[in-house]
Amino acid sequence: MKRLWKGPSRPIVGISCSIAAAIAAGAIASAASASTGAARAAKSKSSPVFVVANTSSVQKLDPDVVTNFLDFQALGLIYDTLVQFNNKLQVTPDLATSWKFSDHNRVLTFQLRKGVKFDDGTTFTSADVVASLQRAENPKVADASASFLASMKRVVPVGQYAVKLELSRPDTSVLDGLTSINFAMLSKKAIAAGTLSKKPDGTGPYKFVSWSPNNSFTVAANPAYWGHKPSIQKIEIKTIASEQSIASALEAHTVQLGLLTEPQVADHLPKSFKVQKVLDLSYRALMLQDKTGPLANLDNRLALECAISRQQVVASAVLGQGQAVGPVPLGPYKSSPISAVCPTQNLAKARSYLKLAGDPGGFSFTAMTSTDLDPTSAAQATTVQADLARVGIHMTIQNLAGNSYIQDWLKGDFQAAFAENGADPDPYVMYGRYFGAGANLAVPAGYSSPALQKLLLKSDQATTPAALKAANAAVSRYLTANAVWDWLFDSYDYAVFPSTLHGFQLPPNRQLQSLKFATIS
Amino acid sequence: MSSLQQREAAGGPQRELAVGASAHRRSKAQLLRALWISKSGRAGLILVSLVVLGALVSVAGLSPHNPQAQSTSQVLKGPSLNHLLGTDQFGRDIFSLILEAMGVSLEIACIATLIAGVLGTLGGIAAGYLGGFASTVILRAADVIFAIPAILLALAIVAALGPGIMNSALAIGIGYIPIFVRVVRAPVLSLRSADFVGAARVLGFSRSRVLLHHILPNVYGVVAVQVSLALAWGILAEASLSFLGLGPPPPTASLGEMVYSATSLSGIAWWTLAGPSAAIVLAVLGFNLLGDGFRDATDPRTRRS
Numbered sequence: 149m150k151r152l153w154k155g156p157s158r159p160i161v162g163i164s165c166s167i168a169a170a171i172a173a174g175a176i177a178s179a180a181s182a183s184t185g186a187a188r189a190a191k192s193k194s195s196p197v198f199v200v201a202n203t204s205s206v207q208k209l210d211p212d213v214v215t216n217f218l219d220f221q222a223l224g225l226i227y228d229t230l231v232q233f234n235n236k237l238q239v240t241p242d243l244a245t246s247w248k249f250s251d252h253n254r255v256l257t258f259q260l261r262k263g264v265k266f267d268d269g270t271t272f273t274s275a276d277v278v279a280s281l282q283r284a285e286n287p288k289v290a291d292a293s294a295s296f297l298a299s300m301k302r303v304v305p306v307g308q309y310a311v312k313l314e315l316s317r318p319d320t321s322v323l324d325g326l327t328s329i330n331f332a333m334l335s336k337k338a339i340a341a342g343t344l345s346k347k348p349d350g351t352g353p354y355k356f357v358s359w360s361p362n363n364s365f366t367v368a369a370n371p372a373y374w375g376h377k378p379s380i381q382k383i384e385i386k387t388i389a390s391e392q393s394i395a396s397a398l399e400a401h402t403v404q405l406g407l408l409t410e411p412q413v414a415d416h417l418p419k420s421f422k423v424q425k426v427l428d429l430s431y432r433a434l435m436l437q438d439k440t441g442p443l444a445n446l447d448n449r450l451a452l453e454c455a456i457s458r459q460q461v462v463a464s465a466v467l468g469q470g471q472a473v474g475p476v477p478l479g480p481y482k483s484s485p486i487s488a489v490c491p492t493q494n495l496a497k498a499r500s501y502l503k504l505a506g507d508p509g510g511f512s513f514t515a516m517t518s519t520d521l522d523p524t525s526a527a528q529a530t531t532v533q534a535d536l537a538r539v540g541i542h543m544t545i546q547n548l549a550g551n552s553y554i555q556d557w558l559k560g561d562f563q564a565a566f567a568e569n570g571a572d573p574d575p576y577v578m579y580g581r582y583f584g585a586g587a588n589l590a591v592p593a594g595y596s597s598p599a600l601q602k603l604l605l606k607s608d609q610a611t612t613p614a615a616l617k618a619a620n621a622a623v624s625r626y627l628t629a630n631a632v633w634d635w636l637f638d639s640y641d642y643a644v645f646p647s648t649l650h651g652f653q654l655p656p657n658r659q660l661q662s663l664k665f666a667t668i669s
Numbered sequence: 670m671s672s673l674q675q676r677e678a679a680g681g682p683q684r685e686l687a688v689g690a691s692a693h694r695r696s697k698a699q700l701l702r703a704l705w706i707s708k709s710g711r712a713g714l715i716l717v718s719l720v721v722l723g724a725l726v727s728v729a730g731l732s733p734h735n736p737q738a739q740s741t742s743q744v745l746k747g748p749s750l751n752h753l754l755g756t757d758q759f760g761r762d763i764f765s766l767i768l769e770a771m772g773v774s775l776e777i778a779c780i781a782t783l784i785a786g787v788l789g790t791l792g793g794i795a796a797g798y799l800g801g802f803a804s805t806v807i808l809r810a811a812d813v814i815f816a817i818p819a820i821l822l823a824l825a826i827v828a829a830l831g832p833g834i835m836n837s838a839l840a841i842g843i844g845y846i847p848i849f850v851r852v853v854r855a856p857v858l859s860l861r862s863a864d865f866v867g868a869a870r871v872l873g874f875s876r877s878r879v880l881l882h883h884i885l886p887n888v889y890g891v892v893a894v895q896v897s898l899a900l901a902w903g904i905l906a907e908a909s910l911s912f913l914g915l916g917p918p919p920p921t922a923s924l925g926e927m928v929y930s931a932t933s934l935s936g937i938a939w940w941t942l943a944g945p946s947a948a949i950v951l952a953v954l955g956f957n958l959l960g961d962g963f964r965d966a967t968d969p970r971t972r973r974s
Contacts, residue, residue, distance in 0.1 A: 392933045412758075416936040463741045464759045519914075526930070530919050531759060534739050537920070545919050 197366070198380045198668075200660065201394045201403040204521050204550055205387035206365040209356075210345040211332040212284055212291040216521065216554060217430070217568070217658060220329045221407075222365045222385050224659045226267075227332035227350035230258055230277065231323060235655045237429070237479070237573055239323055243272065243333050243351065253318035253611070260309040264374045266335040267349045267356070274305035279336040281313075294588040295581035296325025299608075321608050324577045353378045353664035362551070363387055378664040391523055398644060404668075405652070406644040410523055411469040414642035424643040429572070429656040431477040432465075432528060434515065434634040435565045437594035442513060443563060447505035449631035454490035454498035455539045456532055462637045465527040470639030475627040477638040479573030480613075481620035488629040498539045510540025515564035516557075520550035525566040528636060532566075560591040570657070571638075575620045576608040583632070584608075595632045700890075703966030710962015713897075716955025724772035727765070734762035736769040737920055745938045755940035757930070763944045770922035771948060777838045777917075778903025784842030785899055789849020790892055794880055796850060797857025808854075811847035819844035823906055827915040834917050841906040845899050852895050856888050890967030897960030901953045908949050924949050 204218040211223045230244040244258040264272035281303045284291040299319040304312050315322065325331070338349040348356040353375065354367035365385040369378040386403065388394045391413040397403035398421060408414045414423055434456075442448045458472035474483025485491040490498075502508050515532075517525035529545045536543050543564070548556065556562050572578045582593035585601045603626055607619035628635070643654035652666040704710035726732060733753070740760035748755045754763040796807040814822065826840035860866055861884075869879045904924075910916045911925025919926075924945045931941035 390932065392935075410933055412937050413933050457741075460739060460741050460759075463744050464739070467744070467758065523933075526919075527758060531739060533920055534737055534759070537737075547914055547918075 197382045197384045198405070198663075199397075199403045200383060200385045200405045200407065201388045201397060202385065202407045203387070203389060203391060203394070203519075203523055205362045206359060206385065207361075207551055207554055208345065209348050209359060211329050211334070211348070211350075212289050212344075214329065215292045215558070216550070217570070218385065220570075221658055221660050222367075223329050223332065223348060223350075224352070224661055225354040225367050225383065225663065226348045226352045226356055227329060227334075228264075228352050229329065229332055230260075230326050232659075232661075233327050233655065233657055235653060237656060239327060243277075247323065249320065253320050254315045256313040256315065256322060257306065258311050258313075260311065261374060262309055264351050265372045266338070266351055267370065267372075268335055268337060270335055270337050272333065272335075272351055273308045274311045275308075276333055276336045277311045278303050278305055279339050280334045281331065283334065283339055284331055291330050291588065293325060293328045293330035293581055295584050295586060296322060296328070296331070296577060298580070298584065298586050318609055318611065320611075321574050321576045321580075324572055324574045353661065354383060357382070373664075376664055379667045380663060383663060395644070398646070401646070404645060404649065405663075406642075407654075407658070408642040408644060409466075409639065411467050411640065411642070414644055417644055420647055421644050422647050422649070424652075424654045425640045426643070426654050426656055426658075427478070427638065428641040428658060429478070429570065430568050430658075431473055431571050431638050432461075432522070432524075432566070432568050432636040434528075434532065434636060435562075435567045435569075435592065435594065436631075436633050437560055437563055438632065439594060441563060442505075442507065442511035445505045445507075446630060447501045448507060448511060450489055451498040451501035451505065451539060452536065452541065453487055453628065453631040453634050454494045454501060455541060456535050456634055456636070457493035458486065458636055459492070460535065461528050461531045462639070464531045465524040466637070466639040470637045472636070473638045474635050475624045475633075476575045476578070476620065477571050477635075481573070481575050481617060481624075483624040483628070483635075484621075486628075486635070488625045489631065493535065495539055502539060502541075508540075510536075510542060512542040512544070513563045514544040514546055515566060516546045516548055516553060516562045517566045518548050518550050518553035521553060522566070522568045524639070525568075528566050557592050560594055565592075575623050576604055579623065579627070580604055580608065583627075595630075597630075600626055600630075600632075700893075700963075700966050704959075704962045707962040707965035709958045710965060713955050713958030713960070713962050716951055717959050720771055720952045720955055721775065723768045724775050727768035727772045732762075732765035732768050734765045736761060736765040736922060738762075745934070745941070747938070748940055754944035755938065757927075757941050758934060758938075763927075763941065766922050766927065767924070767944055767948045770924045770927060770945065771952065773834065773917060773921055774904045774907050774924055774952065775900075777834055777841065777907045778900045780835070780838035781840075781842035781845065781903040781906075782896055782899040784839065785845035785849055786892065786896055788842075789846040789895075790853050790885075790888070792846065792850040793853025794857050794884055794888070797854040798861050798880060798884060800861075804854075807850060811850045814843065815847045817844075819902075820906060820909055823910060824913065824915060827910055832910075832915050832918050834921065837907055837910055837916060838903075840910070841903050844906070845902060848899070849892070849895055852891055853888050856891055857884055860884050860887055890963065893967065894960050894963040897956050897963055901956035901960065904949065904952050904956065 202218055204216060206219055206222045207216045208214050208219055211227050214220060214223060228243045230242060231239050232242040234240045243261050243264060245261050246259045248257050250257065260274060260277065266272060281297065283289055285294055285297045285300060299315045299317050299322060301314045301316045306312050333351060334344060335349045338344055353370055353373045355370045357366040357368050359365050364387065367383050369381045388397060391408050391410045394403060394406040394408060395413050395417055398406050398417065436443050436449060438444055438449065462468055462470045462472055472486055474486040476483045502510060515529060517529045519526050526547065533543045533545060557565055581587050581589045583596065583600050584604045587593065590596055603623050607623055610616040610619045641654060641658055645652065648669045650667050650669060653662045704714060738761065743756045743760035745758055746752055746756045752762050752764065754767065757763055792807045796804040822844045823840040826843065827836055830836040866879060866883055869883050907916060908925035911923035912929045916923045916925055927945035928942065931945065935942045
């Protein structure tokens with residue numbers, strides 16, 4: 149029988165088809181071998197550098213101004229805070245050994261740890277705490293969590309190893325706020341020298357070694373650390389473009405710890421890897437700039453809220469391994485229902501809101517994503533785009549590089565943004581910095597209202613569990629009834645590592661500090 | 670009676686055009702026959718027909734499923750009678766998505782080829798026929814574009830103009846112009862001194878008439894081969910741009926973007942990667958084989974063998 153085609157008879161056909169096949173095979177290859185970046189991640193299995201891989205990259209070194217999750221994780225290895233969360237999200241001592249509220253929760257006094265030294269050799273004292281907190285509340289510094297200190301009238305040293313925070317009103321949530329790396333304890337000397345954005349100087353288990361923007365961040369064990377001396381001597385946090393490549397790098401032993409968010413990658417590594425799956429202390433939301441354009445109209449925003457199927461977003465973005473959430477994703481004040489207006493997708497209601505808005509045919513807007521920062525954001529956006537199209541709302545997706553996204557986000561230079569924001573068991577701590585009076589992230593928040601500020605203040609001042617519950621429910625209700633943003637879901641974080649790594653535990657806030665306890669067998 | 674007067678008595682330029690058109694039609698029929706006789710050409714023709722047919726099916730709205738319809742209950746289902754190539758993470762039918770994406774790829778490749786073909790052919794004819802300073806300018810400009818890797822040039826253009834079907838087509842097309850210039854210029858150089866071209870000049874025909882009626886038809890075969898190869902390159906380049914996130918933004922379906930999305934899913938749903946990858950390979954293979962067939966059909970040496 150005569151064959152139709154024997155094969156390429158000209159080199160050009162062979163070459164072109166090889167290229168075509170290469171495009172297709174490139175994807176397969178990425179599953180089979182580490183990317184170039186991954187391959188360079190570490191030299192060999194026996195390398196003394198412990199490589200942690202993530203798709204994101206460290207953006208800034210000044211702990212007061214960071215907003216990127218990986219920045220918090222990287223700087224968390226170098227800096228200590230006064231207090232910290234444990235794995236159960238309880239506040240525990242760090243550089244403060246104990247604390248006490250007095251004067252009807254208007255004064256908070258910390259006893260400080262002795263024998264702690266900064267990387268520059270100076271001793272940690274109350275003067276450093278005062279300098280750190282004063283710097284954090286300085287508007288010129290633009291501390292990303294400055295709102296948590298809104299109630300702080302002044303901070304005064306009480307001897308060398310105690311400080312007193314005098315508050316303008318009863319405020320117990322300030323303690324939760326102080327767990328943030330945005331309130332890391334800085335050296336008074338480094339603050340005065342103005343070197344913090346170039347050379348981190350902390351008291352943590354690791355010391356800063358080097359930073360290659362968009363590539364890697366390296367730290368080495370701090371021999372003068374006051375706590376448990378780390379066994380792992382050098383850690384490099386490496387940026388690898390895709391989670392599939394991170395998985396390949398793990399299999400190639402060029403990465404020792406992968407920080408992942410995509411379940412399809414984490415769950416399908418060989419059994420020889422340990423996978424820690426943690427419901428993270430963050431939430432995904434479609435943040436809206438509510439002051440101009442079609443999104444300034446409440447009915448248009450409500451149409452948006454009703455048109456989105458959060459369940460579909462969870463199914464596509466994290467293959468069902470997450471849960472649809474409202475403004476408060478977890479803890480005792482978890483939002484219930486998820487939305488005050490449309491707890492589940494309701495297209496008829498969405499259309500009726502569009503009619504009320506005077507836009508029965510729908511409207512258009514642009515939403516930004518960054519797959520560098522959140523690999524699931526493209527899938528979230530694709531699902532939301534399809535949902536909105538069903539009621540005539542046209543959403544254009546703009547995918548940005550991580551650093552561009554963060555710049556635009558901080559400047560509020562977007563109409564809508566698929567964001568992954570840090571959460572907290574205390575709703576005031578979570579939203580005070582976005583919507584509270586004097587909120588330092590009011591610009592990216594894109595919405596402000598005196599009514600919401602009042603509700604948040606009430607939540608902050610509530611002292612009894614019943615009052616707290618009622619106040620926080622009111623905050624949740626307000627946020628969804630006004631469709632301030634569209635809250636989507638909470639999902640899992642995955643820490644994947646070889647079974648030879650012991651003692652590491654990824655907490656819900658994703659901090660890597662437990663690496664100081666980790667050992668490699 | 671001068672030869673010019675004799676020609677005019679016989680019907681003048683109109684008759685000449687009619688004769689030319691008739692000859693052209695005959696050559697097209699011969700070309701198609703020769704294409705079908707060539708094994709590469711026949712295989713290419715079949716593959717390209719399938720690709721075009723698939724795209725037309727999608728454009729006509731005859732896909733088995735709405736390619737953009739998402740379904741929570743159909744997420745990552747394997748190939749079945751209902752979903753021939755399975756479903757993706759959104760529960761969309763991959764076969765229908767491929768048909769839609771093929772249409773987009775073809776649209777971009779066709780526009781890009783049109784840009785490169787028209788500008789490159791005109792540039793090549795001008796460079797070959799006019800010679801001198803015009804040739805130098807055109808060839809140096811082509812060299813400048815050649816000096817930049819085509820995919821890098823396309824990336825830069827899309828990054829500057831923003832993603833979109835027209836911008837992708839423009840970016841891909843510009844990178845291919847120098848190839849048309851060089852390929853067309855070579856035969857024009859020899860045609861310039863051919864007897865029939867000299868005769869046309871002696872008859873007093875205008876330069877544009879000589880170029881369009883006597884030179885252009887004679888580089889048709891070369892251009893046809895390049896058009897086919899340019900279409901293959903266009904599909905490949907569009908897939909590359911989309912793979913890198915610089916293709917048309919969602920919800921416009923794109924083969925490269927489908928391959929990219931499938932990379933993280935390949936471990937649990939191989940079909941998400943297999944379908945779009947195979948579609949790219951078949952489309953590129955088809956156009957390359959077709960180009961090969963064109964060359965067989967238009968190259969006198971090949972025809973003799």
